[in-house]
Amino acid sequence: MRCSEFEEHTAHYPEQGLPAGGPAEAHLRDCPRCAVRFADLERIVTAASALPLLEPPERVWIALRARLEAEGMFRRRPSLLERVGVGVLLEPGAALATAAMCALAALLLLLPSRISGPGSGGNLASERALPTWSFPRIHQQLAATEAEESNDLLLRDPAVVASYRQSLLLVDNLIGTCQKSVDEDPNDEMARDYLLTAYQQKADLLSALSERDALGD
Amino acid sequence: MVGNPAEAEDLTQEAFLQLFRKIHTFRGDAAFSTWLHRLAVNVVLMKLRKKSLVETSLDEPADAEDESSGPKRDVGAADPLIEGSVDRVHLERAVAELPPGYRMVFLLHDVQGYEHNEIAAIMDCSIGNSKSQLHKARTRLREILQDYARDLARQERLEAREKTASRE
Numbered sequence A: 001m002r003c004s005e006f007e008e009h010t011a012h013y014p015e016q017g018l019p020a021g022g023p024a025e026a027h028l029r030d031c032p033r034c035a036v037r038f039a040d041l042e043r044i045v046t047a048a049s050a051l052p053l054l055e056p057p058e059r060v061w062i063a064l065r066a067r068l069e070a071e072g073m074f075r076r077r078p079s080l081l082e083r084v085g086v087g088v089l090l091e092p093g094a095a096l097a098t099a100a101m102c103a104l105a106a107l108l109l110l111l112p113s114r115i116s117g118p119g120s121g122g123n124l125a126s127e128r129a130l131p132t133w134s135f136p137r138i139h140q141q142l143a144a145t146e147a148e149e150s151n152d153l154l155l156r157d158p159a160v161v162a163s164y165r166q167s168l169l170l171v172d173n174l175i176g177t178c179q180k181s182v183d184e185d186p187n188d189e190m191a192r193d194y195l196l197t198a199y200q201q202k203a204d205l206l207s208a209l210s211e212r213d214a215l216g217d
Numbered sequence B: 001m002v003g004n005p006a007e008a009e010d011l012t013q014e015a016f017l018q019l020f021r022k023i024h025t026f027r028g029d030a031a032f033s034t035w036l037h038r039l040a041v042n043v044v045l046m047k048l049r050k051k052s053l054v055e056t057s058l059d060e061p062a063d064a065e066d067e068s069s070g071p072k073r074d075v076g077a078a079d080p081l082i083e084g085s086v087d088r089v090h091l092e093r094a095v096a097e098l099p100p101g102y103r104m105v106f107l108l109h110d111v112q113g114y115e116h117n118e119i120a121a122i123m124d125c126s127i128g129n130s131k132s133q134l135h136k137a138r139t140r141l142r143e144i145l146q147d148y149a150r151d152l153a154r155q156e157r158l159e160a161r162e163k164t165a166s167r168e
Helices: A003-009 A023-030 A032-049 A058-070 A080-089 A092-110 A135-151 A158-184 A189-214 B005-025 B032-050 B063-069 B088-097 B100-111 B116-123 B127-167
Strands: none
Touching: A003 A023, A003 A032, A023 A032, A032 B088, A032 B100, A032 B127, A058 B005, A135 A158, A135 A189, A158 A189, B005 B032, B032 B100, B032 B116, B088 B100, B088 B127, B100 B116, B100 B127, B116 B127
């Protein structure tokens, strides 16, 4: 076997190994030049398989997301504030009421001596404004969004629908439990916080579903 | 592939942007990963073309390129061993010197572990073409690494000479 034939024969090594005892193997033993060449190619293949595969850094995904949002291909998931809270707060009446209550709360906290005059008892905690979340309004808005999303459920992948329904059931149960606690004691801030978190979960769930829509499911 | 991390990041971003733009054209004829790789390869090749780098056609033999770009071999001279120059740094440098077509096939096959039929689908070429490109890529890499080995040997000789001279 000549060197050129050997080269042709081993062109696809190591994917196609050298047949044992064949002329190629004999040539490899007898020709130092081809032996060196063959060993070099083996070294290259071995070294290449050990080269690390690099992951893109986080900034690539952040920049990508920003570009997708800028092109309108990807909707940023709105926070609960944006989805329901700000919607409530931006209504002129509600915004004014909230501003007034915040101002009142700040006044109560910053100027205790002036407010707590003689006979007032000075118990500021009981006079502080409670969080301004309007749970019925949040509930109403989320219900409207849910109804909107439900209209398109038939067009979706059944697996997605099943998962969505199951998650929704869980989050609705959580809302129900929290709402019950708030109804029992409307001034219980912890219960209100839990209820708010439960509503946030529902808003996130609905956002995720509408995001799938935006991406073509 | 492009030999520049910042450019690689830009191209990664561009490839995924294209993915979002063209996802509706995916018909499921091939595996999604193949489709995505093909899209990424196109983004990279487009970029390289714009940079007017030497282009290697995937469907034409690149022998002419081999002859012109490879080092001149002295007939009868012993091939230098590349053993000392096949480390990660040298190999990456050598891969960066490959023509784009060779580099792509080499990276897909020998680094990422794709099979020739998958590469053929990704690169839109025949399986035989993928095999031939890979063989040429490895041969070209060997030549580049031989150059490095020669440089290393020369440098070592110079250093040895300088040491001897300083002793005397």
